[in-house]
Amino acid sequence: MPAEEHPNKAAFLQRVREALGRSEPLLHMPDHPTLKAALPRQEEKVRTVRARVEVSRARNIKRLVETATAASWYVHGPVAAEDAADVVAEIATGLRARRVVRSSEDIFRRVNVDGALRRNGISATVLASGRSRGRSTLKGLAFEADLGITGVTYAIAETGTCVVTPRKGVARITSLAPPAYVALVEADQVLGSMDDYFALTRLAHQKSRGRVPTYVNFISGPSRTADIEQTLTIGVHGPGVVHMVLIE
Amino acid sequence: MAKVKSAEFQKASARAVRDEGIQHALTHVMDHFTEARAEAIATDYSDESWEAMRTRAAAIKAHTIGSLDYYLDLADKSVRRNGGHVHFADDAAAATQIVIDIAKRHGVKRAIKSKSMVSEEMGLNDALERAGIEPVETDLGEYIIQLAGETPFHIIAPAMHKTRGEVSDLFHDWLKSAPTSDIARLCSIAREALREKFETAEMGITGANFVVAETGTVVIVTNEGNGRMTTSTPRVHVAICGMEKLLPAIEDLALFLRLLPRSATGQRATSYTSFISGPRAASDEDGPEEFHLIFVDNGRLNLLKDEVLREALSCIRCGACLNHCPVYRKVGGHAYGWVYSGPIGAVVTGPMTGMKQAADLPYASTLCGACRDVCPVKIDLPKLLLHLRHRHAEGSPRDERTGTWMERLYMRRWHDAVKTRGALERSTRLGRLLQKPLVRRGKLRSLPLPLVSGWTKDRDFPALAPKPFRQIWREGLGEGGDAG
């Protein structure tokens, strides 16, 4: 059940309308190109996007490596899936990470991160319900961890971005609270531009009758600030060290 | 509402110009921003040119503002469909009351805040404190000025006027940390101090850079990660935004997310962009159980009513017009006396808070046009400033009177003014100073501001507009087109 309409809404909108020189609500949806595209047109658009992403994959990956590096990601690979776990373990040992947290998602079936870490004497804690106890435990574990590892839903070559979508199995803080972070990106998740991503998102929204993920993050490099004397400093509230592992 | 001290613009400017620390910071930081921006827009980003992007963004914002009632309604329905609550607040007091009521209902003792200019308008921190709730700013710059008891000096860099020594002293006083001149160390002191707050605060308060009407999505752009913390760890999230922050559809975001970081900090993308569509789902691992979005008017209707000033509602608060303004670069942010500074502050402060007390602000401009040329949504700030000067000259006509005859009168006067230099000069207080040639060999030799002597003694200003001032002048300001 949606929340009730705010009691001031009608009066508020009426004042806005009058300021615009109208006394009545608009009868039709205003004419705006991105809003107008109904489902069939959006589907067609997304088919084009997918085809473009398919043929430009190699170029997009090359560009992602450039833009991500420019945004201060440490980029690894592309490596074969069977080697990716070792790359992660190497990162973890290089950071001298002792407390590692990770999400619970499909990618970890293909990339045996736990095994590789275990061989290096590190055990990863899964931050997901049923595995840890309750909200404060989850928070506490993430805040004490040295390293967080998650998969992504997409990566965007244009901006050096990993798109992380918290949901069941993927806590918001896994990619945020620890001082270092590793994102696992598979080649077929790499999009060319933000336009590609938003076209896909809008289609998903239309097809699911208005449902969108509750929370999405674009992560485009380490946490940074220049608030003191315009001097760039990394690792303020989020991870200061971010690794992107590209997987073929 | 936060106190408006714009009536003291002249005195405050004079003070700022004499303050060596502020002058040093302004020179240093402003150059950094303008260079980073220039570099960022010179690199390629998509198939669209920078100019084409600006034109399209201006059109989308104008369209959205022109149908604002429709989009507010759509956003309201979308956010509620996503399980959130939506509020409509006429003024700062109403918005503040809504926040406090939510906090009381949840027994909130501590609220963490990510940067929100609207909450500055509201003077929200003071109000929360009075209600027994501890507000904690989490953006490093905002945190510093909160400890210092000040207001933001710049939209993007609120504490840019503070030196590391001053920050160290503040941290020493408030957090008992050892004095240090190491900036990285200062950042980690703040990190540690705020971690505890992130772990324990029951409520997160943020602004919104954009609100997507169709999907009911609040977009927050940050670099530090405090925006993500604020929207992840507390039980309740309250987003507060001006009613103009809307975009129609999620696909419009790509364009605005290209324009905003490049214009603001010269980045291709900020470190984090968060898209929040309602409270956590039952199956989500974490995140706030309740989500509120407050749309705030607080004087924006006065801008909307005026068909010329309406354009100011397209502002995406990037700060570029501040960085390129020869006046802001000399007097800094506090002189403007309220929340918004620079050219955009000079435009909106009067209409939003009362024309009388902000009467000086429309004159705090050389009309050099640099702001208009860099604005990512092409707001014609010099035109709006002239319009305000004329409204002022007309004896501050009430907003209801900006009907057709007012408009005709204004248009005639404006055209007269830009056609003949004399008329404009008479119509502005700056006029008499503008008789001297300003631009010589690409440098602005003297700034036409009568407020402060010794204004340009120490340095030349770059002539920031791509066209010489005289040429823009001859072409009639607003009609000169974009050479940028």
Ligand code: SF4
């Ligand atoms: S008026 Fe334009 S340049 Fe100035 S802050 Fe707003 S969007 Fe940026």
